[in-house]
Amino acid sequence: MPDGASVSVTFANRADYCDRVSRTRLHESQRQCDAMLEGISAMVPQRLLSLFTWKQLELLTCGSADVSVEALRSRTKYGVGVSSTQRHIRYFWATLRAFTPEQRSLFLRFVWGRSRLPVSAAEWGDTRFTLHTKQASKPDSQFPVAHTCFFSLELPAYSSASVCHDRMLYAITNCQAIDIDTTSGARENRALGNGWSSEEDSADDGEAGPGAASE
Secondary structure, eight states: OTTGGGOOOOTTTHHHHHHHHHHHHHHTTHHHHHHHHHHHHTTSOGGGGGGSOHHHHHHHHHOOSSOOHHHHHHTEEEOTTOOTTSHHHHHHHHHHHHSOHHHHHHHHHHHHSOSSOOSSHHHHTTOOEEEEEEOOSSGGGOOOEEETTTTEEEEEOOSSHHHHHHHHHHHHHHOOOEEOSOSHHHHHHHHTTOSOOOGGGGSOOOOOOTTOEEO
């Protein structure tokens, strides 16, 4: 409305005011929505979008907001000397199941740098999550160490499920640092063919910070 700022809302023009506000709010992001539609249409013909509900389209585009523990477990391999039957490994999976969806997303970001799992087998490709045991004389005092480039985790052999839960929760919530991959687990990743060849192989094996994710 021209010079609308100077027009007072009264009982007589209330209906017109409400109509104008509704139209404005409905179309205030039209340019942004048109740009998004143009981008999506470059990959998927626009006429096909009507076949999907918004939830289906979100799932195909972004993946599930919750990290499926079973999907992750089906894409997991274990490092040298590690098996799914070991006590601390069982504690690990129990901890992930006990986490809230938000905490599972934090965990995935901690170990992989992303908050959602791939949607399809094609998107997964040959990628596997790798679990190593972090060697320590006092494992309960240690935090897990993640290697985001390798999508792997060094997990201390915790003595109880509660200790595992507490240490993992602290790590995924408070540790955002990314350090170099000179830990034993990182070298094992490279030996398994999951990493790069670099001069870091000759570096001293250092202790990463508590729960540090390495680049």
